[in-house]
Amino acid sequence: MFFSFRDLSFAAGSQAPFVLSAALKAGEILVVRGPSGVGKSTLLRILARLQPASGGTAYLEEQPWQDIPSPIWRASVHYVAQKPALFDGSVADNFAKPFSLRTLSGTSPDPARTGALMETLKLPPTLWEQDARTLSGGEASRVAFIRGLLIEPKVLLLDEPTAALDETSRTAFYGVLGDWLKGAGRAALLVSHTDDYLDLPGLKFLDLAESRRRPLP
């Protein structure tokens, strides 16, 4: 399996803890469903190693997560928050910043690809030099998505990526995500409240409310 987790347990709220397992082949996308507050974001944050699980293991290309240093894991299994934090500076600075980190040193983003992504996602070229703090919610979430794609992660953890987008931008977003998944060695997890991802290839589903009702053996 390309990306998987086994018996991943964590508590969310005051209810009984989850015990979750799932496995993705390259090119597949796992849609995490369930009512608000059930723990969908928590699951993504745990898989990004931003907070600990109380048990269980995630595997990237069959390698258990404890064998991979957390910075390398996080750059490979990249989490995009629902309300992404942009860095100080312009949009261009935001695209460049990750490449100043040691984990990604020696690589740099392809400006032609960045420009193409911006265009496909309906972001005007003038945005490039704009102060990132002045972006609208929809612009910020697309910039954060591009920023994440540029570092070439293996797995994308997308938390409500389209919540701030209008109809056209949503379609464009899923177009880019679908194309990205066709590349070699890629998979994604998606939390979404709407059903507009249904055209994506390789869809799988994990319903958190269901799995709580019938805990896996």
Place this chain on the structure above:
Amino acid sequence: MQTSTLPISYAQLTFSVLLVLITGGIASLLRLGLLKSLVWGTVRTFVQLTLVGYVLTYLFKLNSFWPVLLVTLLMSFVAARTAVKRTPNVRNYPTLLAFVSLLASTYLVGSIVTGLIIAPTPWYSPRIVIPIFGMLLGNSMNGIAISLDRLYADARARAAEIEALLTFGATPWEAIQSSVREALRAGLTPTINSLMVVGIVSLPGMMTGQILGGADPLQAVRYQIVVMLMIAAAVAIGCLLLVGFSFKKLFTSDGALQPFVGQSRQ
């Protein structure tokens, strides 16, 4: 001390009670509710300083190494305790780390000043060493308290940004760098500002004391210059050490942000 010192007798000292009466008059007239604290504070001032006077007299008479070492250690410890308690954004910070930071910075700077610049005989002369350490610790204590507090406050304010950096594979150090810089800047700013205005806005206490004590103003000024620069050095080292010890505490062993830093998010 110098022969030109004008001594204050105990009888003259009692006149200073007049000053307390003035303060007390204002406090009771305007019902500031400070009268009790004022009386208690006055008593403490008299008692504490008189005791310190005796202790210093005793130490100066002894003029030996071990008591000086012991007293400076004790002073560092009290300063560390106080610094750690003065940080509203930080709970339960270990005194030991503040103690080690203060100890390293004041002993390093203190030995440069006493050993190299003032060079008394003996080199541990309590008349020099104890006041120097007092000034170093008083300022470093404030500096490290401000730095530590700012580090935590800034990390909390930037928690989302720090986590975003982590998701790109930043190490804790890379993710927290801007908060560390901010913390050091905050700790050092008061000291550097005081370098700007000294002699114009403020006549520092040490220099004033020496001049009142009958010393040549030009000599007092030289001492003051050394004191200002040594304070700046000690504050810089102290803040750097403490912030260096502290930033890792904001992260888990897996290099994620501690829940207490980022809790505001959800």
